[in-house]
Amino acid sequence: MNIPSAYIHIPFCQQICHYCDFTKFFYNERLADEYLEALEKEIHTYIPDEKARVRTIFVGGGTPTAVNHQQLEKLLRMIDDHFDIASCEEYTFEANPGDLDMEKVWLLRDFGVDRISLGVQVFDDEMLEKIGRVHKVKDVYTNIDRLLQAGLSNISIDLMYALPGQTVEDFEKTIDEAMQFGLPHYSSYSLQIEPKTVFYQRYMKGKLTKAKEDDEAEMYELLQRKLTAAGAVQYEISNFAKPGFESKHNLTYWNNEHYYGIGAGAHGYLPGKRTINIRPLPAYVKKAEEDGKPLLHEEPIGIKEEMEEEMFLGLRKTQGVSTERFYQKYGKTLVDVFGNRLTQLKERSLIDEEAGHIRLTSKGRILGNEVFQEFLLDD
Incomplete structure (x- = not known):
């Protein structure tokens, strides 16, 4: 892995x-x-x-x-x-x-x-x-x-x-x-x-x-x-x-990439799942001593959640989300997945596109949470 x-x-x-x-x-x-x-x-x-x-x-x-x-x-x-x-x-x-x-x-x-x-x-x-x-x-x-x-x-x-x-x-x-x-x-x-x-x-x-x-x-x-x-x-x-x-x-x-999350209360992101460790110290120690797996919760992450998080996290970067990288990861273009939403956000001057990247405008940074919500996909 x-x-x-x-x-x-x-x-x-x-x-x-x-x-x-x-x-x-x-x-x-x-x-x-x-x-x-x-x-x-x-x-x-x-x-x-x-x-x-x-x-x-x-x-x-x-x-x-x-x-x-x-x-x-x-x-x-x-x-x-x-x-x-x-x-x-x-x-x-x-x-x-x-x-x-x-x-x-x-x-x-x-x-x-x-x-x-x-x-x-x-x-x-x-x-x-x-x-x-x-x-x-x-x-x-x-x-x-x-x-x-x-x-x-x-x-x-x-x-x-x-x-x-x-x-x-x-x-x-x-x-x-x-x-x-x-x-x-x-x-x-x-x-x-x-x-x-x-x-x-x-x-x-x-x-x-x-x-x-x-x-x-x-x-x-x-x-x-x-x-x-x-x-x-x-x-x-x-x-x-x-x-x-x-x-x-x-x-x-x-960049929405994978990482180990190790230690009490740590969050990790592994292929297909997010992990959350036990937070209270005695409980963490006891479970780790028992089997080395002090997990509190594992949450499955499907393609829908991955694409949503690609936008939430990537838009935090000044450079924004790469349209090419998105296609390479998911086999779909940003327009395929978020077409109307992108258009509406651009019309409101909350995002723009430059050099193959979708990014927040100055106004969009101030209203960041409002922008992020627009990338929640229907089931």
């Missing part, structure tokens, strides 16, 4: 952020040891013999670097044992500023990790505290310096906007400070208030107010304008990169 990418989830955090709805648990050394044992059993189920050749590996969380040095080395060695790192084009670890001492940085580099995604969010200590982050702005500088010392220069940082109490001017300062590093990749997301988060509880009690839509739109436009002026190319709705430094792993998702 030729699967181009692998996502591996490490659910531990030193602190739970107020906005986060990913599978996460407070770090506990014993639980982390048990989890890594279970994780290896799951990986072995997918890859029992020869090392798997994958194009990308992404280790996310939680915070993968929240584990101790011995556990981090065990995790890295486990991945090295099951995947052909030498043939991997991009090997990413997520990290929080403040987690990376030099010993961890050298471990990552020595085991072949070549890309780091830092969860910075804002360059404002007061705001960081308000959203439940434990790092300080100075930690960002320290960790980036350590990474560069070790030759790990392919660094991406995540930024957030439309946070409670955040002004357009506040976000502009964050963008300006982030740009001073001259990094090859930046991601930025507006706050989404998700169930089962601290912010959701506060919002439901009337103790938290969402940002105004006009302010959120202004922050997004500011982000686009400043990063583009600095030479970064917006290749996806929320992602900007210097040419050649686009996230190859995330492009796996947006």
Whole structure:
């Protein structure tokens, strides 16, 4: 089975952020040891013999670097044992500023990790505290310096906007400070208030107010304008990169390609099905220890769903959906499948076509969810 990418989830955090709805648990050394044992059993189920050749590996969380040095080395060695790192084009670890001492940085580099995604969010200590982050702005500088010392220069940082109490001017300062590093990749997301988060509880009690839509739109436009002026190319709705430094792993998702989803709560996409793993940590560990298959649910994916998702995901890219690639994958043209819908969306100036690609217009990006719904096919 030729699967181009692998996502591996490490659910531990030193602190739970107020906005986060990913599978996460407070770090506990014993639980982390048990989890890594279970994780290896799951990986072995997918890859029992020869090392798997994958194009990308992404280790996310939680915070993968929240584990101790011995556990981090065990995790890295486990991945090295099951995947052909030498043939991997991009090997990413997520990290929080403040987690990376030099010993961890050298471990990552020595085991072949070549890309780091830092969860910075804002360059404002007061705001960081308000959203439940434990790092300080100075930690960002320290960790980036350590990474560069070790030759790990392919660094991406995540930024957030439309946070409670955040002004357009506040976000502009964050963008300006982030740009001073001259990094090859930046991601930025507006706050989404998700169930089962601290912010959701506060919002439901009337103790938290969402940002105004006009302010959120202004922050997004500011982000686009400043990063583009600095030479970064917006290749996806929320992602900007210097040419050649686009996230190859995330492009796996947006190109609707297959990937392993490994770890508690992880989602995978394998030929003909999507997989969702058990989320609660004790239940995940128990099931993985039993048979190496800690699945909660498998959803069959037929040609109809594949074509729908090709549009939902592909339209997130600035380049859009390739008409030629669509035909090669499905044996049908976009017009065959979505003819009238394409015409109507073009008439409303929500999509256009250029160089063999269907893509969102500026107006279409603002109304993205409305556009995506138009590509839901009748049974």
